[in-house]
Amino acid sequence: MSKSKKLLEGKTIVFTGSRKPVEAISHAQSFGAKTNYLPLVETIVRQSEKPDFTEYDWLIFTSRTSAEVFCTLNETVTAKIAAVGDQTAAVLEKHGHQVDFIPKVFSADHFIQEFPPISGVAKCLFIKGQMAKNTISSMSMQVDEWTVYDTVLNSDNAKTVTQLKDVVVLFASPSAVSAYRQAGGDWSTIQIAAIGHVTKKAIIANGGTVDFTPKKYTYIEVINEIAKGSLST
The missing domain is CATH 3.40.50.10090 (Rossmann fold)
Known part of the structure; x- marks a missing residue:
């Protein structure tokens, strides 16, 4: 996939895991995306x-x-x-x-x-x-x-994420999903990326629809899926 096309230009991707995925953030930025790191769990x-x-x-x-x-x-x-x-x-x-x-x-x-x-x-x-x-x-x-x-859930960051609109929020665990929903998060205002079928099931069980999920459960691969604009099922 050629990064020269800047396939993610104009998109903002929000990472929510307990650990800052430095390599994946750089990968997203190389596609032209803006990124934000707001861990929903610690x-x-x-x-x-x-x-x-x-x-x-x-x-x-x-x-x-x-x-x-x-x-x-x-x-x-x-x-x-x-x-x-x-x-x-x-x-x-x-x-x-x-x-x-x-x-x-x-x-x-x-x-x-x-x-x-x-x-x-x-x-x-x-x-x-x-x-x-x-x-x-x-x-x-x-x-x-x-x-x-x-x-433990980071309620302050969760509230911040719920206020975001027109961004891709990347969930890597059911715990992060719980934090978002407990803070009153609205699925309809964001695009949703999930790592892993367990996380995907948690999103669906909480009323969300997953837009992007990779076949291989890694941050790099989910960024590739977002860049391709396709949904792996």
Whole structure:
């Protein structure tokens, strides 16, 4: 896709995730878009007693934040590691951990379909945030959980986003969707981009219509979808 056409000139894209996606913001700007970063959720690390990692065959991570918290421990583990998403895996690999499994589709519900044939009968530790659903723990194998961070809604930023019109608002989690709706957000005044089918379902369940969603669940790909002006279904 040629960026010389400035396909997003005249558009404003609002990023709302807990982490500022610097590369994706630059990518959007290279297409001519104006950008704004207004996180609707924030993460707070818990100070909790760490488990005995030697008891587990696999450690499972479904978010970049959980991987980052784990890596601050500087643990050397013998367990294999499973990660949902390239960015989650990249954090772990940057800190010297080998990632043994990544699902083809970056979501927990696809993970639980692809992972059991790889792991066999195994004892797993799911390292997670407090708002993670029970999808991973629903697997038939033993899955213990260790919650390492909390997610809180940023109501001030949510109110700011609800006042915006004629912009593309990018939602990357159901939590961000909740923050927007709780602040009184009106779907009809914005275009809506979603990363992941779980986020897309949350938007639809709250009365919205998703205009842009990428087949690969990354910020870069959703910017490409917006630039193409097409909806992947």
